[in-house]
Structure formats: C-alpha cells, structure tokens
Amino acid sequence: MVGRDGARNADRGDAVSTPAGPTGRQRVAAAVALLAALAAIVTAVVVGIIRFPEGLGVLGCVAIALVAAWFGVVRRGWQRITGLTVAVLALAATALLLIRNDGWPYLLVIVAGIAIWHAAGRVAFRVHVHRPAAPRPDRPVLFVNPRSGGGKATQVGLAAEAANRGMRTVELHPGDDLEELVRTAVAQGADGLAMAGGDGSQAIVAAVAAQHGLPYACIPAGTRNHFALDLGVDRNDVVGALDAFVDGGEQLVDLGEVNGRVFVNNVSMGLYAEAVQSAGYRNAKVRTLLGTAPAVLGPSGSELDLRWRGPDGLAHRSAAVILVSNNQYRLGGSIGSGTRPRIDDGMLGIAVVPAREAGSGSGPGRWTHWSAPVFEVDSDHPVPLGIDGEAVVLAPPIRFGIRPQVLRVRLAPHHPGASPSAMQPEGPGQGLLALAGIAAGRSPAARGRAEQRAEPVGSEDTEGVG
Template identity: 60%
Template sequence: MTARRLAALAALALGAGGLALALVVAVGAFPRGPVALACLALAATAAWYGLLRTGAVRAGGLALGLLGVGAAVALMARDRLVEEAVAVAALAAALALARRSFAGRARLPPRAAPRRPVLFFNPKSGGGKAARFALADEARARSIEPIELHPGDDLERLVRDAVAAGADALAMAGGDGSQAIVAAVAAEHDLPYACVPAGTRNHFALDLGVDRDDVVGALDAFVDGGERRVDLAEVNGRVFVNNVSLGLYAEAVQRGGYRDAKLRTLLDTIPATIGPDGAGLDLRWRGPGGTEHRAGAAILVSNNRYRLGRAIGSGTRPRIDDGLLGVTVVGRSIGRGGEGRLPQRPWREWSAPAFDVDADHVIPAGIDGEAARLHPPLRFRIRAGVLRVRVSRRHPGASPSAAMPEGLREGARALARIAAGRDDRHGGDASPDQPPPTKERRWRSSKSK
C-alpha cells in the first residue's frame, strides 16, 4: 500500500474519530457549550469594535474580547479536558494527512536545455539566501550565467540587455516583485522562465509547484526541467504574478513603518481607514452582474483565483492557467442605491477576464506586496498562457491545492477513493498537451508597442 493511500486511510479514521469524540463532548457539556459560543461571539464583537477605534475605547474593546475568550475557555475546561484535547489533536492530524493525500505531481513535458540561460539574483532577498546557498556558483556549475543585482540597478534594463545579448532563458532568484519583472520580459520574447525561491515568502513559486525548500534545485529547471504555460496579469500595463490589493492592506503598506512593524502599522490603519471617523475607501467597481458598487474593507485582484476559507490549501491558487482574474471583495459593499449588503461570508469572490476600479483620487495599492500609487481608472487584465515556465523534474510542478476538492463532502469522497486505490490521479494542474497561445494571446508589453 502506498504512502498516499495510508495517509488517506489515517485521515478518514482520525477525522471520523475526532468528530465523534467532539460530538460526545458537546452533548456532555450542554448547556455550557452554547454559553461558551455566546461568549466567543461577544468577544469577537467587542474586539472588532475596539479595533475600529483608538485610545481607551480600543483598549477596552480588546480587553472585553480577551475576557470573553477566557470565559469560554473556562467554561469548556471545567471537565473532560483530556477528551477535548484529543478531539482537537485528531482533527488537526486528519487535516494534515488529508493535505498530504491530495498533494501530487504534474507530468510536465520535457524540454531541451537552453544554450544561454541567465540567472538574475538579489543578494539581499530572503535574508541573503543567494549567498547562503552559493547560487552564483551553483548557476555556473549548470552553465547558467549569474547576474547580481546591486543597489540602484534597473532590473528590467538588465534583463532586456541580457536578451539583446543572446540570452535564451531567464531565471530570477528574489522576491515576487522581481519575479514579475523578469517574467514579463520572458513572456514578451516567448522565452523559458524559471522561478528560484530565494525571496521571503515565494508565493509564486509555491503555486507554480516549485519546492520552496530546494532553492538550489530550482536551477535544474534549465537542466532537465519540464515546461508548462501559465498566465500573467496586469494593472494599467504593470505586470503582477500574484495579486494587487486595494483598501486596508494597501493603505498600510504605504506607511513608512510598515516594514519594521507590520502588525502595529496595520492596526493603526484600521481606524484611520474603515473606522467610524476614518476617511473611508472611495473605490467604485462593478460586480459580476454589472451593478456598480463602492468597496468594503479591501479588494484583492489576483492572477487566477485563490482558494479562500478552506481548512486545507487556503491562500493558494489551484491553478495559474485558467485564463481568468480572481476578484475578492472583503466586507460590506454599497450598491448603486446606497443600500449596504453583507454577503453570507465576510467576502464575495468571482472570476473574470477583466476588472475595473475607479475613484476620484490616486489609489494606494500593494502589487505583489510592494507599495504603489496608481492613477484611476485601474484596468486589470489577464494575459492567458503567455509565460513558458520551466520547473525541475524533482519538484512537484503543481500547486499544493491543485487536486484538492472544494467542499467537505467532496473531500471525504476523494479520500475514500484514494484509500480504496481507485484514484490514479497524481495531482497537478498542468497539462502536457497545453497548446501554445495564438498570436493574439502572446504578450505585448506596452513599452514595446
């Protein structure tokens, strides 16, 4: 029996056992359970009320929130503490094993190694990963020319100069903002591109199926790697590989102290932006039905849809070749008539090939985590299948959520199929039979027009 089948069997057993034990505990704890839930609801309300304000009112709201959580814990910890801990541990282990069961590898078609590949690397990115892993030496050992970025360098100019000098493949070792620059030039010239996870979080690498723990191994994409085509996205002509955030987070990253104190800066931004005395967010957009709205707390526009609000795989993109933007609006939206509409979940999401946002002022934005200020209207567009991505054959080649079902029922059924040996899928969202993009779909940079 394979490790994948064993993980699926264990996930089903632990999940069923954990749920059964949780039900027994809940019945035995009645009516303390509902009272504890009420305490948690009051705690959340008080904490949110405090976060939207400043000074003593904020401190009081947060204090009441902590008291509510403490009361809920005290109610549930009076007895049967061991059973509660076992139930929580069993459910957590079931989720971890389910994640492992759904992880897979994409079968990427092999491609010939490029003759003059170039690696651009930022020595300071990711806390100095390039130096720690001796990326320059590792690149030379694979016949890849390394080019180090220095303070003040224009990365786009360096990449274009390398292409003009004959580079036939481009790789970037750095943050996602730098990845977007190199990927845009690679797509414009239809050159192979490799993402080396030498940044801090490496979100693009994760969703491409690059092993983020194997920085050096990512260079093998230009040795014996497979290839797939993925999408890029743009806002007003600027390419991004992950997402553009507008609203609360975008306001926070504009502040000078954000890099050194992210949480404190974000907490300070909440009342100033969406609090009762805040400036508000004057952003206008149209939903999938064509109705004009004004934004809630935040808008996230992504290069393909993110998996959100799920027990496993949340915050990743199942695929990056769907040819659609992902649009997520968090919080209350105001319709054309002025009425507020709170969705069933605290966010609403949909997919579209294009999305526009308008305002009467310059709009702060976070583009792949970097602060920017954009002039309205913001025109988001998807560029389907324009980027040729190479991935080492020793890496997954697919997003960790590529094969994850959408719901609990579908997940249980999929685990049962895997456990029974009736699921021969290896995961992955890349197809070896992807057709090349037509001429109309190929990348055309606004700078090259």
Template identity: 45%
Template sequence: MSAVSTGRRAAAVVALAAPLLAVAAGLEQAVRHFETFVVFVLASTVVTAAVWYSLTRRGLLRLLAVLTAGGAALLVVLLGLSLFVTQVVMLVTFAVAGRYALGRHRVLVAAGLPARIARHGVLLINPRSGDGAAERAGLAAAAAARGIEVVTLRPGDDLAALAEKAVCDGADVLGMAGGDGSQALVAATAMRHDVAYVCVPAGTRNHFALDLGLDRSDVVAALDAFTDGAERTVDLGLVNGHVFVNNASLGVYAEVVRAKGYRRAKLQTWGRVLPGLFGPDGQPPDLALETPDGRSLTGLSLVLVSNNPYELSRVGRPGGRPRLDTGRLGIVTARGPRPVGEWTAAEFEVRSGSDVPVGLDGEALLLSPPLRFTSLPRALRVRVPRTLMPPNRGAALTRRDLNALVRVASGLPAVP
C-alpha cells in the first residue's frame, strides 16, 4: 500500500473543512445581516420569475421581463458579494484542494479485458460531425496507416445501411467517428451482429465517448482500440425499437430540436418555441407515466431518459455517468419549470394523447405512444484503448470523491 504524502493529507483535510466553514459563515451572515439577506432572497426570486417570463412571453412583455431580470440579477450579485464572498472562497478552496488531494487516482483507469487485434476493422466517418473534427485530426489517414478500412459518409448516404454492409463484408470490429446520434445507429448494428464496437469522439459533445473514458481532445488516440485495445460490455437504451447510447428527451427539448432552423440558430429557436409551449395561449407537452412507487404523474413538460443514470449530485455542476453497465435507465421529470422527480428503472412507459417528439441522442424523431423504454443490459461489446481517462466532467467533485477525501485525510490511498 503506497504512502500518502503529508501535503495531500493536508489538502484533503482543508477540502473537507471548507464546506463546513462555508455553511457556518453563511448562517452567521444571514443572522447578522438579516434584512439584507431577505432582500437577497426576494431579488433571487424575482430573477427566477423574470427569466421564466422572458422565455415564455413575446414582444413588450418579454422586453420588460428581460430588463427586470437584469436589474434584479445585478442586485443579487451586489448583495451576494457583500454576504457570500467567504462562501465563494471556501468552495473554490474545496475544489482546488480536493483535486490536489485526490491526485493521480483521477488520471488513468484500467480499460477492461485485453482484446485481439482486429482482423478486419472498419471505421465509418461522418465528416460533418463536430464541425469537421475528423478531418482536422487527420483521422482517415491515421486509420488507414493502422490497416483499418475507412468509409467516409457522403451526402445522402444511409449510415445504418453502410454499417450493415461492413459487417456483411466481414468486419469483426466496427467503429464510428461522429456524434452520439451516429454512434447509436452504428452501435445498434454492432449489437445485432455481436460485433465489437469502437467509439471515436469526433462529434460535438461526445457524451458517450466521455463516459467511456475517451479523451475527446485526442481523436486519433481512440484508434488504439482497433490494434491494442481492451474490451468491456455496456448497456444500450431502447425506445419503440430505436437504440440510444446517451439519452432520449421528451417534451420541451424535443419540441425545440425538431423546430425549423434549430441547427443554424439554437438560441433564437428556443426564444421562438417556448412562448408557444408555456405562454398564456400555449399548448405545453402532455406526458404521463407511473413512478416505481405507483404514483401517476400527468401534465409533464419534460421527461429525460438516460442510458444509465447521470451523476446529478456533483458539487458545482452535473457530471457524467459513472457506469454504463448498471442495467438501469436514469429518469428525470419536470412540470413547467419545476422538477417533479428523479429515479431509475429497468423499463417504464410514457403515455400521451398524441404523437410524441423525441430528441434521441440529439436527433429529432416523432414516435407514436405509448413509448416503451427498456435498458438492454451489457448488450454492446465495446473496445477502448488500454488506458483511459476516468469519466469526469470539470472540477466538480462527486460523493465518491468525498469518500476518497476521507481516506486520503486518514492517510489511506484514495482508492481501496
């Protein structure tokens, strides 16, 4: 068992103490400056309401809401600086000291069982994904140099058909360079034929690749999975016959994604669509489902279903999926701007009185109800490079990291 340095132990103690000091300072400030604290809370409430109105109204009402939100937000910032500067400092200290204390246990993780070199590896490349990420990285040439057959999509090509053809022509490892939507189509083919799959992060967000531990800043490095990789099995999600690797969004987000002009002007599209959904004469999505405890939720405006649960308890901002093999779907629901519930399930059903717009890994679909969601446990054989970055999004720390901090502060390694 390797020793933990005194510096890392001290950093772990500081990181664990910082949130407690922040809470204590906040309570002290709230009591000592009670009137200012009340104004701060009221101004924060006004900001929330004004932002909602600015999103769901048009014309003069939207302008007034924007001005109100801006003025209230300025007041919140000024009051917040006077009340909570200590808390901000403590939270920054928590993040910095915590990451230093955890050190190298966040750097590399084992990928899985060693895999044989691909006999006939095929890589499908979507050259338009990620604003041309594959071309900028010289991905096609790098793949060819490794003996991998390259198939580059052209306008009008059927990606699913190309993947099927590659398998029929003898591919024993099938790879996709593109975004989550493209990954899902090719992964579905690999699953059906029990062919090993390689994910190359050449899309815009690359959620699936990040949660596999791939480094999206080094697209070419993912090709090592063909020649010097390791294999593991991961889950896939399924809704009404459609496979997804990341998530399916029903309701508000799906309505916006399918709106004309979304790809070219996303913010403007949100501003145009939301008033029609939540304005005075709007027709919000009407989704319904049963929770695991038997409650019936109706009138939902958002249902977000992920292939394995996301880590939503991060300090700072939500993270990725710690695991892709739990056999569970992550489910988050909202009614208007208010969250309603969060849980996991192996399968469940969503009802609606009309066809349901769905954003499936970022691609817009229209599906007939009921929508039956199912987790496909360990359905996909995935090849990855032998060493990976652990699933980690930014500087925020998770509950598992807090447990690791306690171990380091006690003089034990972060990982048992």
C-alpha cells in the first residue's frame, strides 16, 4: 500500500510521541517544586517539634495538603478539582491551628510552599513536543459533521476559518457516505485530509489518508475526542487545530484494525459492547451500562461466549469485558489512567475482565492487560462490538491487528503534540523521582509496552477509554 510504504520510509525520528528531554523552563519548575515542598515539610516538622503535641496536627494537615495538591497536578477534570479542594481544606485546618498561637510566619511559608509545589509541578509535567513544520498541503479538504459534539463546528464558524487557511470544506448531511466522499475528494486531487467530528468519523478519514499516504489532521469537534487527546491535540481549541495544515509538524502513528475495519481508539466486547447495542445508550451511557451489568455480571447472569487466549497462551471460554485498543491504555489507579502514553508503539493493548466462575455466584475477576501485535476472539454466535463507541455486530472469528506508523498526523505547533500521560509518572513516589529527573535534565519515560498486570475490576479510572 502506498500509505504503509510511505510511512515506513519516512523519518522515524519524528514519530516518537514523547519529548526528547525537558525544556529549561520545565527543569527550573521541577527544581522549584521540590524546594517548595521541602520548605513546607521542614516548616511543618519544626512546628510539630516546638509546639508538641498540637503541632502534630499541623504536620498531618500539611502532609495531606501536599498529597492532595500533587493529585491536582497529575489528574484532570473532577479528580483534579477534588484534589485541590482537599488541599484547600487541609490548609484551612492548618490555619486554624496556627493563627490562634501567632503562627503567621509558619502559615505563610506552608501556604506558599504548597501553592508553589502545585503550580510548578504542573509546569514541569506539561507536555509540549516541538516538531519542525512539514510542507503545507496545496489542496487540503476538511470534512465536517455539523451535528457532532452538539454542533461545535458550526458554533465556532469552522468552515469560514478553514477557508481563511486555504482549506475546502465538505459538510456531511444525513444519509451521506463519508468514506465515499473522502475517496472522491482524493480522486479529485486532495493532498491533505482533515475531519471535524467524532472518533468513528475520524477512523474513516484516517484509514483513507493512510491508504494513500496523505497527511491527516484531527479536528476535535466531537463530544469526547479521545483520539485527539492521545494525539496531543488541544480539545478546547477547535479552530486552532486547523493550523495543523498551515505550519504544523508531522507524527507517524498506528492504526488498529478488526476484521479489516480500521479503528483509532478501541474495540469493546462483553458488558460495554452489550450496552452500546442498547437503544438508550447514546442518551444515557452510564445508566444504560449499569442496567446491562446485572445481566452480564450478576449471580444470575449468563456468561458471554467469547473464546480467547491470554498472554500465557492458555485458552479461555468466556469474559465479562474484552477491550482491544490501538496501543495500550494506562489502566488501574495510576496517573494518566484512561489515556495512551503513545500511539506509535506498533502493538495492540488488550485488557480482559474474566467472567465469574461458573457456580460461584461471585462477581467478575481482575483486569489482565498486555500488549501483542495480533489478537483473536472466537464465538459460536455473531459478536456485538463497540468500535470507537459505535455499535457493530460481526461474524466470528474476530481478528485484530495493528498497522504500525501508517498515519501521517499533522499537529498544530501550539498544541501539546503528545498524550497527557506521555511524561507523567505512575504514582506519587515515582513522581518525586520524576521531578528530580526533570530538574537534572532527564525526561520521565512514558510507559510503552507495559508488562502484564492484574488490577481489581472497578478500580479503574478510564476517562479516556470508550
């Protein structure tokens, strides 16, 4: 294929999705964060000694505030808000303990230390990969789904912004065949393809771009934009993402395939796939998923006929959930959970929750997840799947593969250019070591091909998975 050959002959140095090393600003920020945390801890220890035993309460509150503020550094969304809220409450308790004993000097040092620890830590772990500008396409075409993401593309005037950048826009209408429209545009001379829509639409355009060796841009006009997140596109900057075809850099990434169909994120089978098939899923995802759970996982539920082999080669005849992804997600309670540190590793990510043991009446087992270039699931019946969140039923066997570094992704120069978890460590202890490494000029290693792990089901933070 033209796309595959062209991608493999490209400069693989631009394909790495993690920064080569921290910037000077990140090194300074890491050093400042460590010094600020040390100042807060030393001050709290001094208070604990000179005002014993009441000072032990101050020491405990400071410890809680430091951990909670760190949680605010490496988490997103409601988890970050929760961490910062706990940190503020812990500092408020510290203030109550110190103010009544004229402990203002100590309080100021502690509050400043924790605030700087949080702010500097965020700067130190902020991802931004700089790539040289790639040649600008002469006839790029942008495909827009105006209904995706609640009409996000229309709200920001995306078509007009694209025209200002020399891009032709093709707007989708009900009943349109997106793949046919994309192939027609290529036949008419398009030399760059961009998609503003959900991840299912992104997969269609990306597949054609990879086949023809054309540059591709992901415009985050969908609802969740998981592919954009892991590529390093700023999901809050829909218009700015168009600059990928102005002065953007290029990155080679992988595509997953299932029975010949391309996917950019993941394919699910079992509990999640059964929920996707439900008519109410689109309007009430969580409620539908929970409503499906008893039928699949409960004591009276039937096991799903999904036959597969684990990383040890042993055969299994059922599973509660199987998730196969285009590169591996971080699962479990680790930092960056639910995102992929990279999408150019050339491996599928496979995560399985085994079904309950027959006759045990117990719930599902533990996550087992590993990487492999191929994976197969068999069954005696047609298998419901969720492919990038869209309901599909395929005839078995279900064969998965990876197309390594076939997609030439263009990324706007002011966007991160890598996944949020590309630089983040796995846990708080490793976080301190990572900060020390950044201060010394070493970039934290993002996990690529992770070892097989088992995690309790229900403990996962899978914000980006789905």
